[in-house]
Amino acid sequence: MLKGKTFLITGIADEQSLAMYVAKAIVENGGKVVCTGLGVSKHHENLSDKAKGFLNATYADFEASVKKELGQETLTCVLDVTLPESIQSLCEELKTKNIQLDGWLHAIAMDKTIRGKVVKPLMEVSLQEFCETMDVSAFSLIRVTKALFDFDLLEPKSSICSISYIAASKVTFHPYRNISIAKAALERITIELADELGRKNGTRVNCVRFSPYMGSKAGNATLTEQDVNTAAKISPLGNASPEDLAYDVLNLFRPNGKITGEIRHIDGGYHIMG
Numbered sequence: 001m002l003k004g005k006t007f008l009i010t011g012i013a014d015e016q017s018l019a020m021y022v023a024k025a026i027v028e029n030g031g032k033v034v035c036t037g038l039g040v041s042k043h044h045e046n047l048s049d050k051a052k053g054f055l056n057a058t059y060a061d062f063e064a065s066v067k068k069e070l071g072q073e074t075l076t077c078v079l080d081v082t083l084p085e086s087i088q089s090l091c092e093e094l095k096t097k098n099i100q101l102d103g104w105l106h107a108i109a110m111d112k113t114i115r116g117k118v119v120k121p122l123m124e125v126s127l128q129e130f131c132e133t134m135d136v137s138a139f140s141l142i143r144v145t146k147a148l149f150d151f152d153l154l155e156p157k158s159s160i161c162s163i164s165y166i167a168a169s170k171v172t173f174h175p176y177r178n179i180s181i182a183k184a185a186l187e188r189i190t191i192e193l194a195d196e197l198g199r200k201n202g203t204r205v206n207c208v209r210f211s212p213y214m215g216s217k218a219g220n221a222t223l224t225e226q227d228v229n230t231a232a233k234i235s236p237l238g239n240a241s242p243e244d245l246a247y248d249v250l251n252l253f254r255p256n257g258k259i260t261g262e263i264r265h266i267d268g269g270y271h272i273m274g
């Protein structure tokens with residue numbers, strides 16, 4: 001289905017990342033992937049030793065997981081979406097290597113107001129915390145897409161997909177305050193870009209809302225087992241699995257599809273419940 005197609009996959013932290021399941025499905029269906037991981041880039045300035053250690057360990061985990069799951073030959077690059085220069089370096093590398101993309105997966109989120117599964121009330125969130133979460137988790141969809149366009153790296157009729165959560169529009173039974181606003185922005189950006197880029201050159205932009213999942217680092221930092229079990233009980237089909245997510249993203253990545261501007265639920269039907 002994806003023979004001859006290449007996709008940029010962001011947001012892999014390790015084997016359990018949702019993005020890894022999508023990357024594996026692409027490869028299994030004959031496509032190629034270029035994977036980006038958060039790490040120290042030459043554009044980072046004044047990093048503390050602690051921050052450097054964290055980023056180096058994050059990148060080492062990412063690289064080892066990609067090579068193990070997707071093959072030694074898979075191209076891996078550093079990407080910190082908060083640094084325009086880091087995005088530019090990624091684009092320059094792709095250009096130098098003559099890589100043209102047929103789409104990209106946005107699987108990036110960060111919210112420092114959630115620590116050890118404890119979520120700050122919105123009234124206590126600072127402007128800086130609000131903007132940082134928005135920057136990493138939502139604006140990055142615009143920033144990376146613009147850079148890929150500026151470097152002419154995306155083929156016409158490419159497909160872009162991001163991952164959201166039901167909390168973008170409904171208050172969830174577990175707290176998810178600041179990041180829910182960024183997810184709402186991510187979804188609105190999806191719709192605006194679908195119009196803007198669809199008319200430009202047929203680029204499709206979609207977003208999928210996925211079930212709570214504790215396997216990943218982000219999920220494990222945010223959710224409890226009770227949260228996941230409660231969602232499974234509420235959902236008519238139980239929670240969707242990462243494989244279910246990958247299957248549907250693959251469909252959105254299919255060449256010549258006509259779906260765009262959609263906020264799709266892959267959540268076992270959770271969203272229909274009152």
Ligand SMILES: NC(=O)c1ccc[n+]([C@@H]2O[C@H](COP(=O)([O-])OP(=O)(O)OC[C@H]3O[C@@H](n4cnc5c(N)ncnc54)[C@H](O)[C@@H]3O)[C@@H](O)[C@H]2O)c1
Nearest residue numbers: 011012013017018038080081108109163212213216218219
């Ligand atoms: N786990 C869940 O329950 C769940 C449910 C619905 C949606 N999602 C969404 O799915 C996506 C992937 O999350 P996941 O659960 O696989 O967790 P994950 O921890 O595996 O992935 C999050 C990724 O974001 C990356 N990231 C954070 N800041 C970054 C930055 N500045 N630049 C580049 N990358 C950065 C991390 O390195 C990591 O790879 C996220 O958007 C998340 O909100 C997750």
